Amino acid sequence: MSETAAAGLSGVGDLPRQTRRTAQDPPVSGPGPRPGADRGMRVGRRHTTPGVHPYDETTWERRDVVLTGRDGVAYFVERGVEFPDFWSSHASDIVTSRYFRGDPGDPGDPGDPGAAGRERSLRDLVDRVVGAYTAAGRSAGYFAAEQDTLAFEHELTWMLLRQVFSFNSPVWFNVGTSAPQQVASCFILAVDDSLESIMDWYRAETLLFRGGAGVGVNVSRLRSSREPLSSGRPAAGPVSFMRGADATAGAIRTGSATRPAAKMVLLDVDHPDIVDFVACKAREEAKIRVLRDAGFDMGVGGRDLDSVQFQNANNSVRVSDAFMRAVTEDAPFALRTRRDGRTVETVRARELFRAIARAAWECADPGLHYADTIDGWHTCPASGPISASNSCSEYLHLDDSAATLASLNLLRFLRDDGGFDVEGFVAAVELVMLALDVSVSFGELPTPRITQVTRDHRQVGIGYANLGALLMAMGHAYDSPRGRAIAAAVTSLMTAVAYRRSAELAAALGPYEGFARNAAAHRRVVDRHAEASAAVRSVGPTDAAILAAAAGEWERARTLGERHGWRNAHVSLLAPTGTIGLVMDCDTMGIEPDLALVKTKHSATGSVMRIVNRTVPRALRALGYDDAAAGAIVAHVAEHGHVVGAPGLAPEHLAVFDCAMGERSIAPLGHVRMMAAVQPFLSGAISKTVNLPASATEADIEQIFLEGWRLGLKALAVYRDGCKVGQPLSAGTPA
Incomplete structure (x- = not known):
């Protein structure tokens, strides 16, 4: 995650797409606050492994989303979007047509994190949301340590993905x-x-x-x-x-x-x-x-x-x-x-x-x-x-x-x-x-x-x-x-x-x-x-x-x-x-x-x-x-x-x-x-x-x-x- 994203709550709306993090953070046990701590929560891992991003344990596939109206005419078409292979076509249709942000067909500018273009993968959507939540939680002091921040990011990603x-x-x-x-x-x-x-x-x-x-x-x-x-x-x-x-x-x-x-x-x-x-x-x-x-x-x-x-x-x-x-x-x-x-x-x-x-x-x-x-x-x-x-x-x-x-x-x-x-x-x-x-x-x-x-x-x-x-x-x-x-x-x-x-x-x-x-x-x-x-x-x-x-x-x-x-x-x-x-x-x-x-x-x-x-x-x-x-x-x-x-x-x-x-x-x-x-x-x-x-x-x-x-x-x-x-x-x- 970029330094800009983590800097403060005021910049949440301008977050760039999240960069996958695979640091070898140690697992944390215990669901509640750290004993003796004044601030911050401990976050344990249940579904994820330190050093392995949830995306890397998922099989992805490309799909075409074509939605038609009562007259049989297509009113929404987007080809080659990416989803896990276990997601149904109904689910991917809804996410692509309703939740993906950006103008269809906009490839964005790879050199400008602020001009990412149209989302084309569930990864883009989940990264956008989880990245903002993680940055906001870090800035507001929700996590006891950085390892808890990363555990939160990965566990949240896994649960949304699954x-x-x-x-x-x-x-x-x-x-x-x-x-x-x-x-x-x-x-x-x-x-x-x-x-x-x-x-x-x-x-x-x-x-x-x-x-x-x-x-x-x-x-x-x-x-x-x-x-x-x-x-x-x-x-x-x-x-x-x-x-x-x-x-x-x-x-x-x-x-x-x-x-x-x-x-x-x-x-x-x-x-x-x-x-x-x-x-x-x-x-x-x-x-x-x-x-x-x-x-x-x-x-x-x-x-x-x-x-x-x-x-x-x-x-x-x-x-x-x-x-x-x-x-x-x-x-x-x-x-x-x-x-x-x-x-x-x-x-x-x-x-x-x-x-x-x-x-x-x-x-x-x-x-x-x-x-x-x-x-x-x-x-x-x-x-x-x-x-x-x-x-x-x-x-x-x-x-x-x-x-x-x-x-x-x-x-x-x-x-x-x-x-x-x-x-x-x-x-x-x-x-x-x-x-x-x-x-x-x-x-x-x-x-x-x-x-x-x-x-x-x-x-x-x-x-x-x-x-x-x-x-x-x-x-x-x-x-x-x-x-x-x-x-x-x-x-x-x-x-x-x-x-x-x-x-x-x-x-x-x-x-x-x-x-x-x-x-x-x-x-x-x-x-x-x-x-x-x-x-x-x-x-x-x-x-x-x-x-x-x-x-x-x-x-x-x-x-x-x-x-x-x-x-x-x-x-x-x-x-x-x-x-x-x-x-x-x-x-x-x-x-x-x-x-x-x-x-x-x-x-x-x-x-x-x-x-x-x-x-x-x-x-x-x-x-x-x-x-x-x-x-x-x-x-x-x-x-x-x-x-x-x-x-x-x-x-x-x-x-x-x-x-x-x-x-x-x-x-x-x-x-x-x-x-x-x-x-x-x-x-x-x-x-x-x-x-x-x-x-x-x-x-x-x-x-x-x-x-x-x-x-x-x-x-x-x-x-x-x-x-x-x-x-x-x-x-x-x-x-």
Whole structure:
């Protein structure tokens, strides 16, 4: 790495491509801070060898990437790009088209490190990102010695190369380029009841979308259309201002890529405009159907889709326990003014709840945020309330804050003997948490307020993908006691190690700035996590072993946290992992089961991708089928898209292959039960869709929303198959 790269944080955006380092640094043992050290972390080697670069242990190959739209015409072509031979073509297609930086065809100037030209290899991309992280960590004093710096660099490279984890997309878009070093993908904004604040909201969203982030905002502070302005005229109301924000989002493609902007808008259930908010997207979906039937192009990425509103945001209603109790009791509920809290109207809570369920049945929006449950797990109440989330409802923390995310590929921790690699998982969480905290040190943020709140609380979010595939590969059904026990155990272990690592970082570098005024609340939340872990009932040897490891980690996290505090106010969540899940060659995203064993993905560019589940053969081996029997079942799946009627498949094994849609779909409450199993072990929440068949009723959605509240979820969204004309993912069989 050049001296310029290592000189300081201010030069991170101008880093040259990383030079491979193979110095004979000695291995370092021990996961935590060096005994007696005031600063710096020790970093051990698990996957790499001193003197051998991870690239030198990889077989590389050249590939051509050609992407076509719905019309069959190629819209992206790049030939001769370099990837490891074990990466799928889907993964290399996505990385080449979305994450490689530079103008296609630009060879660069070999004599000028600042003019490197177009990235042509995964090595270029990983070097750019890992080089920036290593330089930032060194400059900020994260490493106890240079050998720890080099171990961090090599271990991080190995894990990214082997698809063990991935940073969120803004890291790949921005880090090490001339663009602002925006590393966070999740932002929560605040908007107050003034035109100046509304304009600041629009501007901040635009800047964040450009950098590849998702944004959430609660618009409940805005006066309703039933309240007067100082002039005496009625206010426009939040739904009107949502139109302007939606149009701006529709004009942005994030990270200079083809991915559309992602945003969340919330409204409190007692806002006088709640009925209009609930119905606004359902009305637009009705327009979409009329326009489609009239011959307009209204599908995913359709050229006429921008003629309707509210298509660039997820909407959610923030409901209180008082409202939910009023629903169950069929009691009245007051809608109140924003300025003085006067009652504008009293409605029947159950009727309003049914209107929410009806709109969700029609168009999948709105979802729900359970406000009192969220508040009960808030680590920093002295710093402010939680009023909103990011665009996908997994990051829930302070207004005007941000979180950088990374997700682990759970299938990489399934051993050949069918057991879960607890030690490897613990080591991975340790390294990723270290890297995420480095992100906070150098990541650029769009406003002084967001910068201050984020630097003072250092929110990060470690999570995972491929849970559905992990359970299938183990031979367990997603909707089963064993499936939920394994998921709970893995999630508990992940957050316990994250908190233990955060306490070690606090010992070496200091706790987050806001810890002192929130210490009691933060310790109470960590205690709740540990108590919830102790209450999980194990149902098999795998989850019992993971839970035992989690118990030890929670004890260490609490002991170290009592002594040193924690470095991060927020450590874990479960993101949707759509793009990065495909980059890691995951069969299932986030906490989701597979949508279908064979599915079709439509992108906003018009491309169509057929995705076939690759976990079925491994699951059949785990269940005891020989090669011939497994081959016949796999052939059946390839032909029909499901396992129903597969020759030789035992009836008791059918549930292992249940998916979110299609034949033998998982019951909607099975999704809710899985979310409830893991929610107590997350700082944030879960980005997940409860999938329902097209035949589901409004009453079914009401039941799901009620059960989500009763089971302690923080947020919940539903999707009824076929409820939207532009459905990105669908069950599909070979053409």
